[in-house]
Amino acid sequence: MTHWVPELLAPAGSLEKLKVAVLYGANAVYLGGQKFGLRSAAENFTIEELEEGVQFAHERNAQVYVVLNSFFHDKDFDSLLEFITELERLKVDALIVSDPGVISFISANSNLEIHLSTQASCLNVESAKMWKKLGVTRIVLGREVTVKEAAKIKKESGLEVEMFVHGSMCMAYSGNCVISNYTQGRDSNRGGCAHSCRFEYKIEGINPETGNEFSKNNFFMSSKDLEGIRVLPEFIEGEIDSLKVEGRMKSHLYAGTISKVYSEALSYYKEKGDFLSDELKFWEEELNKVTHRAYTEASLVEPAGSDSIYGDREHEINEYAAIGEILEVNEGKYLLVEVRSAFEIGDELEILPFKGRAMKFTMDFIKNVMDEDLPRTKPGSLVKVPFVEGAQKWNLLRRRLQQ
Amino acid sequence: MKLTTYLESLEQIDLLVEAKVDEAIICPLTLSRFGKVLNNQITKMAQALKEKGIKPILEWDILMTENIFSQTIKSFEYIDLNEFESIRLQDPGAIHYILENYPHLNIQLILESGGHHNIESLKTWKRLVGDRLERVVLSLELSRDHLANYINELGVEVEFLGLGRILLFYTPRNLISPIFGHDESDSKVISDVRNSEGIEVSASSEESPHKGFPVIENMHGTFMFNTKDHCVLEYLDDLQKIGLSSLRIDLRFGHDLKMLGTIRKLMNSFDEEVVNRLKENYPVTLIRGFFHKNKSDVLFKKLKNYRIQRSDDSFLGDVIEVNKKNHLGIILRSRKNSLKLGMRIRLLTPDGKDKELFISSIKTSDHQEISEATHGQVVFVPHVSGVSVKTVAYLMEG
Numbered sequence: 001m002t003h004w005v006p007e008l009l010a011p012a013g014s015l016e017k018l019k020v021a022v023l024y025g026a027n028a029v030y031l032g033g034q035k036f037g038l039r040s041a042a043e044n045f046t047i048e049e050l051e052e053g054v055q056f057a058h059e060r061n062a063q064v065y066v067v068l069n070s071f072f073h074d075k076d077f078d079s080l081l082e083f084i085t086e087l088e089r090l091k092v093d094a095l096i097v098s099d100p101g102v103i104s105f106i107s108a109n110s111n112l113e114i115h116l117s118t119q120a121s122c123l124n125v126e127s128a129k130m131w132k133k134l135g136v137t138r139i140v141l142g143r144e145v146t147v148k149e150a151a152k153i154k155k156e157s158g159l160e161v162e163m164f165v166h167g168s169m170c171m172a173y174s175g176n177c178v179i180s181n182y183t184q185g186r187d188s189n190r191g192g193c194a195h196s197c198r199f200e201y202k203i204e205g206i207n208p209e210t211g212n213e214f215s216k217n218n219f220f221m222s223s224k225d226l227e228g229i230r231v232l233p234e235f236i237e238g239e240i241d242s243l244k245v246e247g248r249m250k251s252h253l254y255a256g257t258i259s260k261v262y263s264e265a266l267s268y269y270k271e272k273g274d275f276l277s278d279e280l281k282f283w284e285e286e287l288n289k290v291t292h293r294a295y296t297e298a299s300l301v302e303p304a305g306s307d308s309i310y311g312d313r314e315h316e317i318n319e320y321a322a323i324g325e326i327l328e329v330n331e332g333k334y335l336l337v338e339v340r341s342a343f344e345i346g347d348e349l350e351i352l353p354f355k356g357r358a359m360k361f362t363m364d365f366i367k368n369v370m371d372e373d374l375p376r377t378k379p380g381s382l383v384k385v386p387f388v389e390g391a392q393k394w395n396l397l398r399r400r401l402q403q
Numbered sequence: 404m405k406l407t408t409y410l411e412s413l414e415q416i417d418l419l420v421e422a423k424v425d426e427a428i429i430c431p432l433t434l435s436r437f438g439k440v441l442n443n444q445i446t447k448m449a450q451a452l453k454e455k456g457i458k459p460i461l462e463w464d465i466l467m468t469e470n471i472f473s474q475t476i477k478s479f480e481y482i483d484l485n486e487f488e489s490i491r492l493q494d495p496g497a498i499h500y501i502l503e504n505y506p507h508l509n510i511q512l513i514l515e516s517g518g519h520h521n522i523e524s525l526k527t528w529k530r531l532v533g534d535r536l537e538r539v540v541l542s543l544e545l546s547r548d549h550l551a552n553y554i555n556e557l558g559v560e561v562e563f564l565g566l567g568r569i570l571l572f573y574t575p576r577n578l579i580s581p582i583f584g585h586d587e588s589d590s591k592v593i594s595d596v597r598n599s600e601g602i603e604v605s606a607s608s609e610e611s612p613h614k615g616f617p618v619i620e621n622m623h624g625t626f627m628f629n630t631k632d633h634c635v636l637e638y639l640d641d642l643q644k645i646g647l648s649s650l651r652i653d654l655r656f657g658h659d660l661k662m663l664g665t666i667r668k669l670m671n672s673f674d675e676e677v678v679n680r681l682k683e684n685y686p687v688t689l690i691r692g693f694f695h696k697n698k699s700d701v702l703f704k705k706l707k708n709y710r711i712q713r714s715d716d717s718f719l720g721d722v723i724e725v726n727k728k729n730h731l732g733i734i735l736r737s738r739k740n741s742l743k744l745g746m747r748i749r750l751l752t753p754d755g756k757d758k759e760l761f762i763s764s765i766k767t768s769d770h771q772e773i774s775e776a777t778h779g780q781v782v783f784v785p786h787v788s789g790v791s792v793k794t795v796a797y798l799m800e801g
Contacts, residue, residue: 015736048718052738071518073697074549100531101523120495120517124472126503127496133531142468144575149469173466176516176573181544182629182692183613187699189518197572199611203582203618205604220578220606221627303468306581327723327734327781328768336768336781338723369768369783370729380792382724382732382781384768 003273005266006235006243009065009162010259013248015049017255018064019056020325023354023394024256025263028063029053030096032248033083036068036076047086054090063093068106069117071175071189072099084110098175100134107135115162118142119175119189124149128157138162140244143169144299147231151238160241165228166258166287167246169298171197171221197221222310227295229283232265233275234301252340253322254290256352256396261286264355289320289398323349323397327382334367334384335391343399344376351388352396361388404642405649406667407562408660410459411439415660416451422663426458426649428491433478434463436573436623437655442481449486462491463501464513465623466573472496484508489537502535509537511562516570520544520697522556529559538562538648543569543633544693551645560648565636565666566685567653568617569629569692579604579620603656617656634682634689636666640673658686716740717798719748723781725791730766730783733796735776740798742776742784747799750790759799760787 010026012018021029031053032044045053050066057064066087070076080102087095088110095112097103098119106114115138116122116131123142131139138160141150147163154161170177177188179196186192200219207214228235228243235243245258261283269275287295294317296308321341328336343349345366350358366374367384377383405425410416419427429448430438440448449459461484467475472494484490484505492498493513501508510532518524519542529536538560541550554561579602601621607614617628635642642650650670654660665681668674682689693699719740724732731750735742742748744765750758765773766783776782 048716048737052736055738072521072524073700074521077521077523099518099521099524100527101518101521101525104527105523121466122495124467124469124494124496126472126499127494130495130499130531134527144468146468146470152469171576171578172572172574175518176466177571178516178544179571179627181699182569182571183611185699187544187697190700192699196608196611199608201606201608201616203579203604203606205602207583208602209583214583214604216582218582220582221572221574299468304576306577308576309578309581311581330769333769368726369724369732370726371770380724381726382768 001273002270004236004239005270006240007063008259008262008266009242009244010255011167011245011248011250012053012255013044013250015045015053017248017252018053019394020252020256020396021259022057022060022062024259024352025267025354026062026245026259027263028065028093028242029057030065030067030244030248032067033087035079035083036070036072036102047090050087050092051090054092058091065094065096065115066092067096067117068102069096069098069119070191071119071187072102073190077101077105080105081109084112088112094138096140097136103134103136113137115140115160117174118164121173121175122153123173125153125156128153128159128161132157132159138241140164142174143226144173144303146302147234147238147240147300150240154239154241162242162244163235163240163300164226164246165231165235165243165262166226167250168293169223169226169246171223197223219311220309222293223298223304224296224308224310225293226298226300227284227287227292228297228300229262229265229280229287231297231300232262232269236269251291251322252325253320253352253396253398257286257290260352260354288317291318293317319401320350320398321401323399325397326351326391326393326395329391329393330384330387332387334387336369337383337385337397339377339379339381339383341379341399342377345374347399349385350398350400351391352398353390354392354395358398359388359390361386404647404670406663406670407460407649407651408663409653409655410448410452411655413444413448413451416448416455416457418660418663419452419457420455422660422667424457424663424667426460427452428460428462430462431478431482432622433475434461434465436464436626437619437621438462442478446483446486449483453486458489459487460489460491460511461487463497464491464493466494466575467496468575471575472500476500491540498532502532506535508535510535511538511540511560512536513540515540515542515564516573520549522553525553525557529557540651544697544699546697547638547641547645547694549697550647554646554648561646562649562651563635563642563647564633565639565642565650565652566634566662566689567632567651568656569631569633570626571616571629572627573624575624577620578625579618629690631688631690632685633692634685635691635694636669636681637675637678638691638694639669639678643670717749717800719796719798722750722790722792722794722796726786727788728786730786731760731790731794732781732783733776735778735780735782738778741778742782742796744774749797749799750787750794751797752789752791752794754791756789758787758790758794760784 010021012029098117410427
């Protein structure tokens with residue numbers, strides 16, 4: 001007997017990251033095309049890449065959702081029909097949209113399924129009912145909603161619900177921040193967010209308790225990162241349809257690790273029907289191995305309190321470095337590695353397999369492709385390192401940093 | 404054009420009457436982001452306004468998670484909604500709730516934030532709300548020309564902010580009280596903040612040239628405003644001409660309500676000198692925002708290198724290693740095209756160089772010479788100077 005678990009929806013900032021996320025266990029990925037998304041600086045997908053990505057995902061029973069979640073201005077509609085016609089031809093599984101005008105346009109011009117983006121900040125049952133009238137089939141709820149509230153919204157609206165389970169978080173209600181628009185001339189709701197909420201601010205005013213003048217430097221608008229691994233039982237109990245991981249701009253190692261950890265946790269539940277396992281500690285340790293701010297459960301269980309503010313100086317916790325990925329496995333001889341972060345002879349690296357524990361191995365040799373021995377590597381090169389049994393093409397490599 | 408403003412206390416009514424204000428928005432503490440009016444005062448204020456010939460409008464503009472929503476609607480047990488003909492709403496949940504439960508109330512839809520910068524979106528809301536839609540309150544990010552177009556096309560009243568603060572950021576989290584060393588367990592300060600007018604501080608960052616953002620924390624969360632206020636009073640004539648139905652003046656947050664009288668006079672008889680004086684005497688710098696043109700997407704093209712994107716049917720793959728004078732490592736990413744001995748390929752570099760290469764040899768990582776490489780393979784071809792990693796390889800035509 002197997003037990004029901006939610007879909008795991010991972011970010012795909014590029015075609016390579018899509019492959020990484022799917023290979024490491026995501027049931028679905030979301031990605032942006034060249035226009036209409038909120039990540040203007042991301043690589044994003046050309047139509048050709050999208051076609052390959054959809055084919056790759058569908059061959060492995062994974063879904064592909066395309067984000068069109070920017071707030072449109074009139075001129076943006078000029079090329080929308082052409083784009084959604086292409087998306088329909090490519091058989092993407094759904095579009096993630098926030099703008100009511102865009103929802104209406106897509107409904108009128110295609111048979112594509114529409115998910116309401118978190119940018120629309122849908123937070124309650126009545127709101128979900130309103131959006132249902134527009135024809136959306138799934139709501140990506142605002143990050144302020146608890147899992148219990150989400151379960152109620154699902155039950156009473158009859159819509160699928162999706163919630164964020166992991167990643168960076170906006171401090172503002174999504175779609176309700178225009179700091180970049182006015183301070184940088186970049187529309188944050190059309191992909192130009194300058195992350196002003198991560199800045200340090202000098203706060204000045206009158207202390208309400210003492211009546212004295214007050215001045216203090218603080219990162220008061222910066223949120224800790226979301227980590228929902230311990231909330232998985234609540235997600236399952238609430239029958240939340242999809243668990244979303246934030247991070248289209250993040251690294252391959254992030255996409256792989258988060259997909260792997262959450263998919264393994266969900267697989268464990270699927271088989272056993274509980275999370276009563278020492279694995280939970282292991283999964284948490286693994287989540288700590290990707291670059292992140294301090295973690296919080298934010299509002300998943302109860303509304304986020306002051307402990308959800310990332311009040312320290314802005315830096316990210318970085319225990320492991322993303323070393324690169326395996327491009328070729330030459331049986332018994334070597335692994336061909338694309339290097340993203342330098343390492344040297346004698347270093348201990350870890351291979352992150354698609355399933356199971358990381359495999360450690362030591363750099364007994366490093367050669368370039370002309371078989372010349374190298375004392376160390378440099379990023380942007382291809383090198384041969386010792387063969388490891390069980391290593392597979394596209395496996396990611398990482399290295400523990402000296403603390 | 405109607406003159407619309409806020410009424411925060413009964414004592415302010417005379418000033419509104421003097422300025423011949425047409426409509427006054429009443430903001431209940433429990434329903435409105437910056438509301439101060441207690442539920443037991445609302446009926447009195449609405450009646451007093453009506454006696455003076457001013458239309459009262461109730462504002463319910465907070466965003467609500469499900470639990471907050473359930474608590475919030477209890478307010479309607481204490482507010483006599485029969486005193487109102489119209490209510491201002493933003494949360495789609497509030498809109499749905501009022502549509503379903505209070506059929507006598509007309510809806511003034513606040514579309515100042517969110518995806519409401521296109522006519523399709525506005526028409527969608529008009530269709531959803533139906534004949535109960537009395538007015539749309541449009542975004543400050545719209546230019547004058549868009550405003551004129553929407554007024555012309557929509558066929559409902561349109562309201563625009565004439566003068567007032569620009570809200571930049573809204574979160575339900577309490578972000579200021581923790582700075583004073585108080586968390587949720589420290590109930591006194593938190594409850595003071597939540598139950599009163601809240602606290603206001605000023606925030607400045609070294610990383611931004613703008614100093615002194617007003618920030619308010621109250622029972623509904625934390626709000627940051629722009630350092631400069633919004634003002635389009637110098638375009639009053641034009642706004643009347645394009646058919647704007649309502650000009651909203653927001654003098655909450657400590658401004659002098661006597662300005663309302665001056666603005667009313669300007670609406671009757673425009674005088675640039677008076678506008679300039681009013682602006683000079685206003686305590687905060689004023690901007691017209693995006694009223695002339697919204698160019699907040701022009702920088703996007705600079706955020707990304709479009710040269711490294713695959714773009715057509717002749718795409719082959721990417722250069723992933725450059726070993727000077729020896730080889731280029733290419734990963735074949737195309738499923739359609741293969742790399743063959745004797746062909747010519749085009750290499751487009753990230754810095755804009757356009758190079759050609761005759762494929763005289765193709766080698767694998769274990770030095771085997773091959774005649775063709777296909778999707779997913781990593782191969783090595785002769786080096787070309789000036790080519791770097793992330794260069795994109797294409798088949799040459801012909």
